Amino acid sequence: MDGIVIIGAGECGTRAAFALREAGYRGSVTLVGAEPHLPYERPPLSKPVGDAVQMKLICASDTLAAAGVTYLNGLSAARLDAAAATVTLSDGRLLPYEKLLLATGARPRRLACAGAARALDFRTHADAEAIFSHVAPGQSVAIVGAGLIGMELASVLRGKGVTVCIIEAAPKALGRAVPARFADKLHARHAAEGVRFHLNRSVAAIGEDGVVLSDGSILPADLVVSAIGVQPEIALAEASGLATGNGILTDACLRTSAPNIFAAGDCAAVAQPGGGHIRYESWRNARMQAETAARNMAGAAEIFAAIPWFWSDQYELGLQVAGQPQPAHQTVLRSAVEGELEFYLDNGRLVAAAGLGIGNGLAKHIKLAEMLIAASISPEPATLADPDVNLKTLLKSARAA
Structure with a gap:
């Protein structure tokens, strides 16, 4: 047997390597990572110390x-031959495999304007060093994209005394993943810190001194950062003939269209019970899919059915979202000492929850909400809205029922 090869040494790939051992797999495990470093976490990149x-x-x-994992750093997969069950690495060596996990993650979307090469990305440790080594109090940074990454970076830069403007082609900030109520509150918090927003505008060109917008206005900037989202890294899978779409398509057990090849993390689009595929981008999703894929590669047949969850820290505020809130859902607001919670009901059933408050103060509430979502309860809206009704009590009642 040739063992298991994992392509991608981020949170997903690295966690999968250890999870294989925890699942009792005793064959060889080879972890291939394109960066020169040991595997590291991405969320702390936006939180420099000094x-x-x-x-x-x-x-x-x-x-x-100690886990018996062979780590090949500074290398990428140049070719995948699914029929021969081999991967050719960027240095020319050939790795045969018994089973393969594609944890290739995602890459930043690229601006298509004139001078786009002047904009820095914010994805890797090298990207973060390039940004923070070029900013100082009194300087100005233009961030293209008012998503979570752009807004988190803006909050850190404002804390360093850097002037920040955010350019967003959509009519509002945080419009894609964040519930509208909390998106508006975060927008207002940034505005109070002096962040200037330029909404409904795109970038026409980037020059030495700043950014030219689609309406012809010019924004002076010492540095431009592109934060317009990511694309799943599917080139290797696509070239090898695997089924792809908005990600590498997998079944509910994270198996791809080729025998003995699995995909997990930001690159994987997972089949859903009602049809279609969904791709999740979050630290916890990468970790949980890694564990499911590892157990399945070791011989299990688990269905990946975790509740989506993500968080974001901006200034003193912490946002957490569990499930997938939709505009069509009935919303129920609950106040808390630490902030505000919003619950989302679909035909009476609790399907999502979100909270915005000081620091990590609402984490316990969101955790309980996750458990309630998993229990498929249909609570009375007035009960959810009442801050005197303990969510733990609701959970106990749901489990008893």
Whole structure:
């Protein structure tokens, strides 16, 4: 047997390597990562300590060695031959495999305007170092994209005394993933900090001194950062003939269209019970899909059915969202000492919850809400809205029922 090869050494790929051992897999495990570093977590990149970008390692080299994981860093997969069950690496070596996990993640979307090469991305440790090493109090940064990444970066830069403007082609900030109520509150918080928003406008060109917008106005900027989202990294899978769409298509067990090849994390689009495929982009999703894929590669047949969850820290505020809130859902607002919660009902059933408050103060409420969602309860809206009704009590009642 040739063992298991994992392409991608981010949170997903690295966690899968360890999860294979926890599942009892005793064959060889090879982890291939394109970056020169040991595997590290991405969320801390936006939270520098002083002037230093954090590199929070997922594991140390001796931890990998102790688990019997061979780590090949600074290498990428140049070719996948699914029929021959081999991967050719960028240095020319050939890796045969018994089973393969594609944890290739996602890459930043690119601006298509004149001078786009002047804009910096914000995805890797090298990207973060390039940004934070070029900013100082009194300088100005133009961020293209008012999504979570752009807004989080703006909050950090304002804390460093950097002037920030955000350019967004959509009519509002945080319009894609964040519930409207909390998107508006975060927008207002940024505006109060002096962040200037230029909505409903795109970038026509980027020059040495700043950005030219689609309406002809010019924004001076010492630095331009592109934060317009990511695309799943599917080139390797696509070239090898695997089924792809908005990601590498998998079944509910994270198996791709080729025998013995699995996909997980930001690159995977997972089949849904009602039809279609969904791709999730979050730290916890990458970790949980990694664990499911690892157990299935080790011989299980688990269906991936975790509730989507993400968080975002901006200034002193912490946002958490569990499930997938939709505009059509009935919304129920609940006040809390730490902030505000909003619940989302679909035909009476609780399907999502979100909270915005100081720091991590609402985490316990969102965790309980997740459990309530998993229990498929249909609570009375007035009960959900009442801050005197403990969510833990609701959960106990649901479990008893």
